[in-house]
Every structure is written in C-alpha cells, then in structure tokens.
Amino acid sequence: MASGGGIARSRLVEERKSWRKNHPHGFVAKPVTLPDGTVNLMVWNCVVPGKEGTDWEGGYFPLTLQFSEDYPTRPPVCMFPAGFFHVNVYPTGAVCLSILSSAWKPSITVRQILVGIQDLFDHPNPASAAQDISYRLFTKNKAEYKKRVREQAKRYPPVV
Incomplete structure (x- = not known):
C-alpha cells in the first residue's frame, strides 16, 4: 500500500471518531459498509438537512463523499444524486464549491464540508453556476426556483 x-x-x-463524538443535528456521515461487513473508509454516505426557515427545510439530502489516496492533500468528490436541482450542482450530481476546489486546505474537515454544502443550499453562487436550468430560474424567476426547491425537499424526507 502506498504511504499516501x-x-x-x-x-x-x-x-x-471526531464525527461520532460530536456532529451537527440532522446530519449523517459514515463510511460505506460493504456486503462482507468491512468498512470502506474511502466512500462515505452522508445526509445534509435543509436549514429551518429556508425553502430547503424538511429535506434530508443524500450526498456521497469519495476520498482519493491523496486525501487530505486533495478534497473528496462530493456527489448528490444525478439531476439534483441546485445552481452549484452539476447535472451529474457533483458539487461545485470553492472549499472543494480552489480554496481547499488539508485542514478542512468532513464536518466543515457538510456544513458548507448546507450553507450553499440557500446561498447559491450564480457566478459559479454548474447547472443551466436552476441558474436561469434563480436569476430570472425566483418564485419558480423556490417552488422547485420545495418540491425537491419533499422528495427527500427524513430517513428515520
């Protein structure tokens, strides 16, 4: 095995360990358990809740973090399900966020990534749009954009 x-x-x-001791309410982050019962630390299944008081409220959005052997030098790839409706999410589901690219630092934690993504829900960055339809609605038809966000939140109810 490479030292990296x-x-x-x-x-x-x-x-x-740190996540298990203390994590934000409503969030889930855990490595994938394989059929044979072993844990794959390089892929984590996560849930990012929509913040109360926003159009995202009530949604518990599934997110996968894929870590490379170069982590923490390089950020994980963060993926929502394909077709996820957000200005800064590519049609593939990949998240476009500065802390996952140009502003990445090895000190950034899983917790900071997930909280940053939650914050991005209600504060999209139109200057870094990754998806045409949500960008157009966000900039030209806010009412329809908000309606779509609320509909999407209903499709991802709490798993409990």
Whole structure:
C-alpha cells in the first residue's frame, strides 16, 4: 500500500471518531459498509438537512463523499444524486464549491464540508453556476426556483 493511502485512511479514521463524538443535528456521515461487513473508509454516505426557515427545510439530502489516496492533500468528490436541482450542482450530481476546489486546505474537515454544502443550499453562487436550468430560474424567476426547491425537499424526507 502506498504511504499516501495510509495517510488518507488514518485521517479518515480520525474524522470518523471526531464525527461520532460530536456532529451537527440532522446530519449523517459514515463510511460505506460493504456486503462482507468491512468498512470502506474511502466512500462515505452522508445526509445534509435543509436549514429551518429556508425553502430547503424538511429535506434530508443524500450526498456521497469519495476520498482519493491523496486525501487530505486533495478534497473528496462530493456527489448528490444525478439531476439534483441546485445552481452549484452539476447535472451529474457533483458539487461545485470553492472549499472543494480552489480554496481547499488539508485542514478542512468532513464536518466543515457538510456544513458548507448546507450553507450553499440557500446561498447559491450564480457566478459559479454548474447547472443551466436552476441558474436561469434563480436569476430570472425566483418564485419558480423556490417552488422547485420545495418540491425537491419533499422528495427527500427524513430517513428515520
């Protein structure tokens, strides 16, 4: 095994411990458990709740974090389901957020990524649009944009 992979895995073990001790309410972040019962630390299934008082409220949005052997030098790839409606989410589901690209620092934690993505829900960055339809509605028809967001939130009810 490459030494880089060792660094990535040991950091992810620490992230997992830290998350279990203390994480924001409504959020989920855990490594994938494989059919044989082993845990794949390099892929995490997460849930990012919509903030109360926003059009995203009531939605619990599934997100996958895919870590490379170069983590934490390189950020994880963060993916919503394909077709996720948001100005800064590509049609593939990939999230476009500065802390996941140009502003990435190895000190950024899983918690900071998920809270940053939650914040992005209600504060999209039209200057870095990744999706044409949501960008057009966000900039030209806010009422329809908000309606679409609320409809999407209903499609992702709490899993409990």
